[in-house]
Amino acid sequence: MNLLESIIERAKADKQRIVLPEGTEERTLRAADLILSNGIADIILLGDEQSIKESAKKMGLNNIDKATIVNPKEHTKKKEYTDLLVEIRKNKGMTFEKASSLVEDPLYLACLMIKNGDADGEIAGAQNTTGDVLRPALQIIKTLPGVKVVSGAFIMFTQTPQYGENGILLFADCAVMPNPNAEELASIAVSSAKTMQSLVNVEPRIAMLSFSTKGSADHEMVDKVREATDLAKKMDSNLLIDGELQADAALVPSVGSSKAPGSLIAGKANVLVFPSLESGNIGYKLVQRLGNAQAVGPVLQGMAAPINDLSRGCSVEDIYNMVAITANQAIGLKKN
Numbered sequence: 186m187n188l189l190e191s192i193i194e195r196a197k198a199d200k201q202r203i204v205l206p207e208g209t210e211e212r213t214l215r216a217a218d219l220i221l222s223n224g225i226a227d228i229i230l231l232g233d234e235q236s237i238k239e240s241a242k243k244m245g246l247n248n249i250d251k252a253t254i255v256n257p258k259e260h261t262k263k264k265e266y267t268d269l270l271v272e273i274r275k276n277k278g279m280t281f282e283k284a285s286s287l288v289e290d291p292l293y294l295a296c297l298m299i300k301n302g303d304a305d306g307e308i309a310g311a312q313n314t315t316g317d318v319l320r321p322a323l324q325i326i327k328t329l330p331g332v333k334v335v336s337g338a339f340i341m342f343t344q345t346p347q348y349g350e351n352g353i354l355l356f357a358d359c360a361v362m363p364n365p366n367a368e369e370l371a372s373i374a375v376s377s378a379k380t381m382q383s384l385v386n387v388e389p390r391i392a393m394l395s396f397s398t399k400g401s402a403d404h405e406m407v408d409k410v411r412e413a414t415d416l417a418k419k420m421d422s423n424l425l426i427d428g429e430l431q432a433d434a435a436l437v438p439s440v441g442s443s444k445a446p447g448s449l450i451a452g453k454a455n456v457l458v459f460p461s462l463e464s465g466n467i468g469y470k471l472v473q474r475l476g477n478a479q480a481v482g483p484v485l486q487g488m489a490a491p492i493n494d495l496s497r498g499c500s501v502e503d504i505y506n507m508v509a510i511t512a513n514q515a516i517g518l519k520k521n
């Protein structure tokens with residue numbers, strides 16, 4: 186059984202309630218239909234019931250009837266969620282009027298359902314930008330205790346089995362923090378190790394990427410990566426991590442041993458931590474599109490409940506896989 190198949194089997198064995206705020210979006214509806222048909226999760230679709238049912242009928246989707254459909258404009262818990270939002274954001278100037286309008290926004294409503302215990306996880310982003318998906322999640326769900334920074338990782342299924350874990354690598358941060366400082370970058374490395382361990386089930390070997398390997402260049406951007414590597418080791422002394430490393434030194438054994446002799450990670454990395462969002466987001470899309478890799482994510486790490494984003498360029502299969510991953514995260518969080 187391959188990795189995605191085992192993630193799907195775990196989701197089936199302990200069905201979670203996953204809310205899809207983009208309930209009227211075509212790829213989302215098709216993915217929801219498959220999820221329901223295969224019994225992977227209980228699905229909550231947000232949107233107007235009549236238009237969802239009409240669209241499903243036009244598309245020949247026969248399983249949408251098994252979903253719970255909630256209309257953000259008129260739902261029974263509107264007052265309860267409005268009060269909850271005011272309570273959570275009262276120190277940020279949230280008024281009842283503002284909250285009662287925000288609870289009609291599917292992206293806010295989905296987070297409030299999770300916060301209130303009415304859903305276990307959310308996946309959105311086929312239609313909405315990452316910023317719009319993330320903002321309500323950061324405001325309402327917030328970070329896990331002890332974690333300051335939410336970041337986004339991609340599980341990359343590459344065509345190059347000689348690299349990473351039989352071709353599988355984790356890339357981060359590809360989605361959230363535009364310009365992390367050294368401490369934030371260290372925190373991204375620690376969260377990425379946890380994601381690799383919990384979802385891919387292999388020991389993470391983390392390379393902190395740069396345009397320099399072990400002092401080959403001298404620049405403040407290189408200093409940041411070096412400092413982040415040291416801080417990550419302090420945050421978790423068991424981490425297998427090294428930096429700063431260039432991508433070739435991180436991945437290719439012969440280059441790793443010549444540029445970073447003695448490194449336990451060079452040439453063997455399976456987690457690549459990029460120095461900024463610019464490099465991470467561009468990097469994953471290049472490997473996905475030019476290298477024909479399957480990019481599953483962004484899996485958000487460090488959030489107190491499983492909320493995940495999608496690329497607006499996602500396929501039905503991407504949404505289907507991300508629902509299963511979100512369900513696995515929910516199962517993991519309930520166990521801890």
Ligand SMILES: CC(C)(COP(=O)(O)OP(=O)(O)OC[C@H]1O[C@@H](n2cnc3c(N)ncnc32)[C@H](O)[C@@H]1OP(=O)(O)O)[C@@H](O)C(=O)NCCC(=O)NCCS
Pocket residue numbers: 277315316317319320323324328333334335336359360361362363466483
């Ligand atoms: C994530 C993002 C939306 C947050 O920025 P923002 O909307 O300006 O929001 P703010 O900085 O005002 O922060 C809003 C809240 O989130 C928190 N926050 C912001 N970034 C955070 C992070 N990475 N981790 C944890 N909390 C974070 C803030 O502390 C703030 O909390 P508060 O309101 O309770 O005080 C923004 O950084 C962003 O757009 N990032 C890039 C996303 C993107 O386009 N990615 C590429 C495609 S995947």
Ligand SMILES: CC(=O)OP(=O)(O)O
Pocket residue numbers: 310313314315359360466482483495496497498
């Ligand atoms: C993750 C990502 O890059 O999302 P989008 O393509 O929607 O901007």
